[in-house]
Amino acid sequence: MAGLKRRxxxxxxxxxxxxxxxxxxxxxxxxxxxxRPIKRVPALRGKTVVNMFYEASTRTRVSFELAAKNLSADVxxxxxxxxxxxxxxxxxxxxxxxxxxxxxxxxIRHAQSGVPYLAAAHTSSSVINAxxxxxxxxxxxxxxxxxxxxxxxxLDGLSVVIVGDVLxxxxxxxxxxxxxxxxxxxxxxxxxxxxxxVGDGCGDGPICTCGTHLPRVRVEPDADRAVEGxxxxxxxxxxxxxxxxxxxxxLREYVRRYQITQARVARAKPGALVMHPGPxxxxxxxxxxxxxxxxxxxxxxxxxxxxxxxxxxxxLHGEGDGAL
Amino acid sequence: MxxxxxxIVNGRIVDPGRxxxxxxxxxxxxxxxxxxxxxxxxxxxxxxxxxxxxxxxVAPGFVDLHCHLREPGAEHKETIxxxxxxxxxxxxxxxxxxxxxxxxxxxxxxxxxxxxxxASEGVVRVLPVGAVSKGLEGQELAxxxxxxxxGVVAFSxxxxxxxxxxxxxxxxxxxRAFGLPIMPHCDDPELMAGGAxxxxxxxxxxxxxxxxAAGEEAIVARDVAxxxxxxxxxxxxxxxxxxxxxxxxxxKQRGVAVTAEATPHHLTLTDGWVAGVRWExxxxxxxxxxxxxxxxxxxxxRESLVxxxxxxxxxxxxxxxxxxxxxxxxxxxxxxxxxxxxLETALGAVVRLVDAGEIDLTLAIEKLTAGPCRAFGLPxxxxxxxxxxxxxxxxxxxxxxxxxxxxxxxxKNTPYAGQELVGRVVATFYGGVPVYxxxxxxxxxxx
Numbered sequence: 001m002a003g004l005k006r007r008x009x010x011x012x013x014x015x016x017x018x019x020x021x022x023x024x025x026x027x028x029x030x031x032x033x034x035x036r037p038i039k040r041v042p043a044l045r046g047k048t049v050v051n052m053f054y055e056a057s058t059r060t061r062v063s064f065e066l067a068a069k070n071l072s073a074d075v076x077x078x079x080x081x082x083x084x085x086x087x088x089x090x091x092x093x094x095x096x097x098x099x100x101x102x103x104x105x106x107x108i109r110h111a112q113s114g115v116p117y118l119a120a121a122h123t124s125s126s127v128i129n130a131x132x133x134x135x136x137x138x139x140x141x142x143x144x145x146x147x148x149x150x151x152x153x154x155l156d157g158l159s160v161v162i163v164g165d166v167l168x169x170x171x172x173x174x175x176x177x178x179x180x181x182x183x184x185x186x187x188x189x190x191x192x193x194x195x196x197x198v199g200d201g202c203g204d205g206p207i208c209t210c211g212t213h214l215p216r217v218r219v220e221p222d223a224d225r226a227v228e229g230x231x232x233x234x235x236x237x238x239x240x241x242x243x244x245x246x247x248x249x250x251l252r253e254y255v256r257r258y259q260i261t262q263a264r265v266a267r268a269k270p271g272a273l274v275m276h277p278g279p280x281x282x283x284x285x286x287x288x289x290x291x292x293x294x295x296x297x298x299x300x301x302x303x304x305x306x307x308x309x310x311x312x313x314x315x316l317h318g319e320g321d322g323a324l
Numbered sequence: 325m326x327x328x329x330x331x332i333v334n335g336r337i338v339d340p341g342r343x344x345x346x347x348x349x350x351x352x353x354x355x356x357x358x359x360x361x362x363x364x365x366x367x368x369x370x371x372x373x374x375x376x377x378x379x380x381x382v383a384p385g386f387v388d389l390h391c392h393l394r395e396p397g398a399e400h401k402e403t404i405x406x407x408x409x410x411x412x413x414x415x416x417x418x419x420x421x422x423x424x425x426x427x428x429x430x431x432x433x434x435x436x437x438x439x440x441x442x443a444s445e446g447v448v449r450v451l452p453v454g455a456v457s458k459g460l461e462g463q464e465l466a467x468x469x470x471x472x473x474x475g476v477v478a479f480s481x482x483x484x485x486x487x488x489x490x491x492x493x494x495x496x497x498x499x500r501a502f503g504l505p506i507m508p509h510c511d512d513p514e515l516m517a518g519g520a521x522x523x524x525x526x527x528x529x530x531x532x533x534x535x536x537a538a539g540e541e542a543i544v545a546r547d548v549a550x551x552x553x554x555x556x557x558x559x560x561x562x563x564x565x566x567x568x569x570x571x572x573x574x575x576k577q578r579g580v581a582v583t584a585e586a587t588p589h590h591l592t593l594t595d596g597w598v599a600g601v602r603w604e605x606x607x608x609x610x611x612x613x614x615x616x617x618x619x620x621x622x623x624x625x626r627e628s629l630v631x632x633x634x635x636x637x638x639x640x641x642x643x644x645x646x647x648x649x650x651x652x653x654x655x656x657x658x659x660x661x662x663x664x665x666x667l668e669t670a671l672g673a674v675v676r677l678v679d680a681g682e683i684d685l686t687l688a689i690e691k692l693t694a695g696p697c698r699a700f701g702l703p704x705x706x707x708x709x710x711x712x713x714x715x716x717x718x719x720x721x722x723x724x725x726x727x728x729x730x731x732x733x734x735x736k737n738t739p740y741a742g743q744e745l746v747g748r749v750v751a752t753f754y755g756g757v758p759v760y761x762x763x764x765x766x767x768x769x770x771x
Contacts, residue, residue, distance in 0.1 A: 013529075092654055112656040113531040114610030121608055133658070135531030173531060197534075199525030211599040211609065213525040 004315040008120045008127045011136035012177040013211065020145065020182060026311035027146050027304070033070065034307055044073035047317050050103040052094065053130070054080045054110040059278055059302055060130050060140070064107045067309035073317075076103075091115055095123040104317055108132075113170075126316050134168050140277055141174035143308040145182060147301050148232055151273055156183035161226050161268075163189040163258055164236030164285050167196050167247075171277040172236060173214070180215035187218040189226035190258065193247040195219060223258050230268040234275040235260045235286045251284060260286045265295060273297050329353045330756065331361070331368055332717060335377030339384060339707040340686050341694030350382050352713035355756040359709040375758075377717050380750055381685070384705045385417025385448075385714030386692040389585055390482070390507070390561060391645035391667060393419070393450070395441060396434075397426025402647040402734045404438070407667070408446040410645070410733035412760035414667040415692075415749040417448045417714035418704050419645075423455040424483035430455035430466040435474035447759045448752075449704070449714075451477045456495045456506060462486050465498055472502040477700055480507040482561055487513055489546060496547075496556025505559035505583065505700065508547055510568065511618065515539035520658050522595040522619040530599060530609060532657060535619050541567035548575040551582055559699060560584040562644050564618040566628035573637040583699040585642035586629045588673035589664050593739060595620045598657075603743050612653040612660035614739045616646070630682050633691060640696035641688075643670050647735020665728070665735030672745025675720055679746040685720060713756035722748040 004019060012020065033041055049068040053061050061077070068075045080086065085094065091110075098106050105126040108116050113133030120127040131137040149155055160179050166172040166188050173196075179186050188195060199213045220226035227233050242248050265274060274286075274296045282288045291298060332350040337360060339345075344360070351358040351368055359365040393407035402410075404421075411419050421438060423429035429438060435452050442450035454471035456479045458464045468479060479499055486492045486508055495506050516535045521527050523534020544560055548571055551558035560572060563584050575582045598614045600607045607614075614620060632638040646663025653660050674688045693705035704714060723746050728736035752760040 090651070090655060110656070112658045114657045117608055117610045118654075118656065133531050134533075170531060173529075196528030197523065197525050198528060210596070210601070212529065212596040212601060214529050 007316070009138055009312055009316070010116050010120060010127065010129045012138045012141050012174050012181065015181065017181050020142070020178060023142055023308065023311050023315060024146050024149055026315055027142070027307045030307040030310040030314070031304070033310070039070050040072060041070065042072045043314050044068065044071035044317055047073045047104045048102055049073045049075050049105045049107060049313065050098050051075065051077045051107045052098070052109070053078070054085065054108070054115070055131070057109055057130070059305065060109065063302070063305040064130060064309050066306050067313055070306070070310055071313055073313065091118055092122045095119045095125070099123045099125050105313065128312065131170050133170065134173070135170050136174045137170040138174045139305070139309055139312065140171050141178040142312070143301055143305040144175055144234070144275060144277070145178050146308050147275065147297050147304050148273060150304070151297060152231060155179065158184040158231040159187065159229060160184050160232040160234065161187045161189055161230040162234045162236065163223060163226065163260060165194045165238055165242060166190055166236065167194045168239065169236050175234070176214055176217060180217070185218070187220050187226050187230070189220050189223050191221060191248065194242065223264060224267060227264050227268045230272055232273045232275060233260055233265060233268050236277070237279060238281055238285045255284055258285065260290050262287065262290055262293070265290055271295065275301060278302065328756065329368060329372040330375060330753065331372045332375045332377050332382050332715065335380045335382035335717060337382045337707065338686055338689050340690035341384070341697070341706045342708060344707065345686060350707065350715065352715065352753060352756045355713050357707050357709055357711045357713050364709045375717065375751060379719070380717050381720050382715060382717050383689045384693040384707050385716050385752060385754065386415045386671070387418040387696040387702065387705045388416045388643050388645070388667070389420050389559070389640050389696045389700060390642035391419045391421060392424065392647065392663070393421045394647060395425065396437065400649050400734070403445070404441045404450060405445040406732060406734050407645070407647070408442070408448045408450060410667040410731060411448045412752045412754065413732050413749060414669070415671050415716035415718060415752055416667060417716070417752060417754045418451060418702065419448060420451045420453050420477055420700070422482050423453050423480055424460055428455045428460045429453065429476070430458055430460070430471070432470045432474040435471060435476055439475065448754045453478045453480050453507070455479065456481045456486060457491060460484060462488055462491055465491070465495060468499055468502065472504055476504070477702065478505045478507050478559060480509070480561065482507065482509045485509050485511045485513055485543060489550065492547060493550045493554060496550050496554040496558065500554070500556050503557065503701070505557040507559040507561050508543070509561050510540050510543040510547060511535070512539035512542050520615060521598045522621045524595060524622055526595045526599050537565035537567055537621065537625065540565050540618055541571060544568040545571045548572065548580060548582055552578070552580045555581070558582045562587050562590065562618055562642070563629065563632070563638065564590045564621050564625060566625045569628045569632045569637055573632065573635070576637060583639040584637065585640040585696070586633065586638045587644045588641060588666060588670045589616060589620065589739065590618070591626065591629050591633070591641070592673045592677060593620050594623050594626055597739055605742070610657045611739065612655065612657055613664070613737050613741065615657060615660050615662055616664050617662035630677065633683055633687065638691070639699040641670070641674060641691040642696065643667050645733070647733050648737045649734070650736065653737050663737065664739065665731065665733050665737045667733060668731050669726055669738055669740045669745060671718060671747050671749060672724065672726070673740065675747025676745050678720070713753055715753040716749060717751040718747055718749045720747050722746070724748050
């Protein structure tokens with residue numbers, strides 16, 4: 001396997017479709033590794049991966065940790081509390097410290113958009129964005145793409161509907177980039193108070209590199225209409241504080257108008273996939289019977305997360321000689 | 325001691341306030357403009373220092389209605405000494421220093437402190453701006469009469485919007501007695517709360533909370549209405565949106581006493597710069613040097629600002645020079661301080677607009693000299709015989725790359741870093757004394 005020709009994974013906006021395919025193909029091999037009785041391969045022996053989580057996380061942090069360990073890397077987990085961050089150490093200083101301590105890769109999660117870019121600009125280590133503010137969560141998007149491709153066989157031409165709080169969602173933003181790049185059509189569905197200004201693009205087609213607008217998507221604030229004929233229906237977590245922030249009149253109204261229910265799923269294509277990046281508020285953005293129903297691939301998303309992160313770490317550092 | 329007489333030889337003398345634009349020699353004696361040789365005065369007799377200005381522009385020293393010199397209270401960001409050195413390097417000979425220092429300039433003692441430091445350490449003229457409200461708290465009016473007596477040239481709580489319509493109303497009413505403008509930072513605090521950049525498609529890409537243009541436009545409309553109600557003098561700081569321009573343009577047509585300024589960065593840059601757009605090459609996204617308040621807006625807003633310069637809706641180009649320490653900028657975008665260190669790039673950015681054919685050079689100079697002086701009733705910004713010998717000599721074709729490390733300002737925070745600007749100051753005279761000379765050019769000038 002040839003490695004990725006990049007040092008950092010900050011978002012999918014600068015990934016080519018070929019690169020995304022390369023990661024998804026590698027993840028398929030990693031998934032085979034995960035199916036073995038002994039899940040560990042020596043590919044990253046001697047490499048150090050630091051998980052720097054400034055914000056709480058369960059699945060992403062554990063997933064990165066397992067991914068690195070499965071590849072035999074040394075893994076260090078750092079959280080903001082209990083580290084020098086509490087003493088006011090700056091992100092730049094923290095990165096310099098990790099670099100001096102020999103970190104090959106720093107996986108970074110931060111509540112503020114753009115922090116991985118700041119980190120990447122001040123270190124020679126690889127930086128992988130594990131979620132920054134409202135901005136990006138590229139490994140989640142890759143595992144979403146992987147899960148869809150695994151079930152449907154391709155991404156090109158699919159209709160994917162993302163329902164919920166897109167405005168505050170880093171998952172949605174990265175999914176939009178990844179899906180559109182791979183030829184899917186994306187519909188965003190939410191009240192306009194929870195949608196970002198997607199603009200009109202700049203006329204350079206659905207994908208361009210100017211970096212000043214999102215790829216072209218459809219916006220449909222009516223959930224029943226939005227899901228019609230969809231191949232994939234993805235619900236986003238609804239934070240309860242959106243109501244107190246005045247963006248929603250009530251959770252009750254949100255549930256009635258936007259919850260992914262069996263009735264709504266029935267309007268999508270037969271056998272359409274139901275997805276959720278987690279953690280779920282069952283009964284709010286998604287009905288429990290749908291979340292655990294036959295069309296749900298939500299648990300597989302979590303499992304696939306380990307394979308995708310193994311693939312990324314391997315492609316960034318495996319140097320092509322590590323046997324699987 | 326510096327010579328008391330200077331002859332600036334064979335420059336293109338541009339004095340927009342007097343509609344002068346000719347090639348000639350300008351004579352400065354004893355701190356005053358004697359005049360243009362052969363037009364206002366005979367050739368000098370006896371000893372004069374000469375500055376060769378062939379191919380250069382000779383203009384009144386620039387007047388900045390809006391800068392933050394940070395002293396007292398934040399001398400690690402800028403001092404009156406370094407701020408005025410930066411001004412001189414930028415061709416400015418008069419700067420209005422904002423009141424949001426610590427403590428703020430809300431009493432006679434604070435005004436006198438700034439004046440005293442400026443007199444002993446400043447290299448150009450510093451005109452203090454007084455606070456509108458005590459402690460910049462937006463509750464009770466500062467003692468504006470006493471501030472006026474002490475010599476402030478305007479009142480502003482800049483840095484924070486005046487939330488209360490009632491306070492703004494009374495400020496406009498009360499200041500009428502002194503004939504001094506109120507210069508508000510127009511934004512709706514509720515709409516901008518937590519915002520870090522212009523609201524729009526770029527903020528959507530970057531996942532940053534937006535500051536909508538509507539917040540600025542709503543408060544500009546409110547303040548224009550209050551100026552109309554009260555007959556007070558309103559000067560709108562750093563206009564950044566197309567809608568705010570429309571409000572000001574219509575108010576001027578109705579005869580409301582309103583003037584307005586725009587910054588070089590809002591006239592030349594857009595919110596795309598936050599995402600890494602640059603004229604040359606590519607910056608990295610979330611560069612906190614692009615974080616400024618009001619934020620860099622859309623290209624449509626930028627074009628409206630240029631049109632407003634052309635039709636006179638904008639009276640002055642003002643820098644909103646806002647120097648910061650590196651620690652204030654080397655952090656997450658959301659946490660970074662707002663502001664751009666602007667004194668040393670203002671001319672280069674504005675002449676870049678000239679170079680691009682968007683405005684002409686005379687208009688650019690007018691908006692840096694006669695325009696601001698008319699807005700505030702200041703007796704500067706002119707080369708009329710007898711005026712203070714505040715003069716800038718600059719090369720309008722010189723292309724240079726911005727290196728913040730070379731700034732005189734302590735604030736190295738500029739989005740222009742590494743970019744090419746056009747037009748560079750060769751010499752700045754303040755009161756007939758050269759307070760800045762470009763080293764490279766000075767070496768080449770025979771003495």
